[in-house]
Structures are given as C-alpha cells and as structure tokens.
Amino acid sequence: MNELDSIAHSRAIDSLLNYETVKYFNNEDFEARRYDENLERLRRASLKSQSSLSLLNSGQQLIIATALLACCGVPRREVCRPAG
Numbered sequence: 001m002n003e004l005d006s007i008a009h010s011r012a013i014d015s016l017l018n019y020e021t022v023k024y025f026n027n028e029d030f031e032a033r034r035y036d037e038n039l040e041r042l043r044r045a046s047l048k049s050q051s052s053l054s055l056l057n058s059g060q061q062l063i064i065a066t067a068l069l070a071c072c073g074v075p076r077r078e079v080c081r082p083a084g
Helices: 002-017 019-024 028-080
Strands: none
Touching (some): 019 028
C-alpha cells in the first residue's frame, strides 16, 4: 500500500512539475488516466489492508473476551460451591 501511495503521488508531482511539456504534447488525458489508474490501485490496496486489519482486530477481541469469561467462571464456581 505504501508503495502504491508513493507511486500515485510521484506521478501527480511529475505531471505538475512538467505541466508545460504535458500541455505542449497534448497529453492531459493520458496523464489523467494514468493518475486515475494509480489512485484506483491505491484504493484497492487500502481496502484490502483495512479488511485484513479489521479481521485481525476481531480475532483479538474474541480471544480477549473468551479469556475474560474463563477467568470470571473460576471464582464463581468457588463462591457458589456448597460448604461442607
């Protein structure tokens, strides 16, 4: 994702710095298409990264909740045991 972000921003900066050349050769549409393609790749990578991080976070929360329930069950069993 970082690599795609770097590529998208470098293409935008390159196009802006070479504005006169792009305008002279009438390549505005080509540069716009190339930038849009890079942004689309960046968007897909960002979505994939966010999805995997959300899945990881859900798994961690499930493990923590299970451990807390197990820890709460041990004292309850000891307190509720009949005396004698």
